[in-house]
Amino acid sequence: MLPLSLLKTAQGHPMLVELKNGETYNGHLVNCDTWMNIHLREVICTSKDGDRFWRMPECYIRGNTIKYLRVPDEVIDKVQEEKTRTDRKPPGVGRGRGRGMDDGGARGRGRGASMAKMSGNRGAGRGRG
Amino acid sequence: MLFFSYFKDLVGQEVTVELKNDLAIRGTLHSVDQYLNIKLENTRVVDQDKYPHMLSVRNCFIRGSVVRYVQLPPDGVDVDLLHDAARREARGG
């Protein structure tokens, strides 16, 4: 089973996303793509140390900033594997620079800075716990 | 491709892979791929008292991107062959 098939199946389900910078995002998955970019709705963002919270109606997270995703257990039973896997590779992997001397990942720059952005300010609040 | 080919020739030999988190894992080289991901068999961590985190692991896959060094067997380098390959590589294949 491909990780991205599982992610696609998780559409509409709640999930937790931790970014490389330690921030976590809790929300419902609206959509995702083959780069693991994801679109969440009804989001609560928690700072690295877990002491600050932000609510936002939706956010968009760039795939390469993600460390891991936690999805509800039942989602794995709902995955239907596509029979037509013409291309198992996520785009951008195994191509580019040199001839396969690529370092096998760690592409993209930045330190996992969150690409999440407030969309409007509706419902965006600041909290403390 | 040079290092990929080189490591493929080393399959079956004992190596120690030092990672970028200071963990060093010794084992028999089972395979390598184009990213220089490495699979080791019969692994043991070099300083098991300090790093008991992999005590029950005997086979492992190491992501190429976290490898700092690969310690080779003393006779694991055919210098002449490597010279030739490096020149060929420099000439562009």
Next chain:
Amino acid sequence: MAATTGLESFVDQIISVITNDGRNIVGLLKGFDQATNIILDESHERVFSTKEGVQQLVLGLYIIRGDNIGVIGELDEELDASLDFSKLRAHPLKPVMH
């Protein structure tokens, strides 16, 4: 040889993942892709410390991004069962520094 280069042989096995931020996550490998993204089912984290034995935290179903993975080890279940984790003391692993 090429056929076994990947993680195929670890699928449906219990694996121990060492992540770049120094965590140790154990679970059932359900899938992977070329970027070493993996699906871990029934996963839990083993937290090492010098003050007390190894603590286990239940995590559940995880997708771990390949970027964040250092080592994937196949867990020898017999060997694992023979360990007394309540007595194991160790510093947590350092994060991977590139």
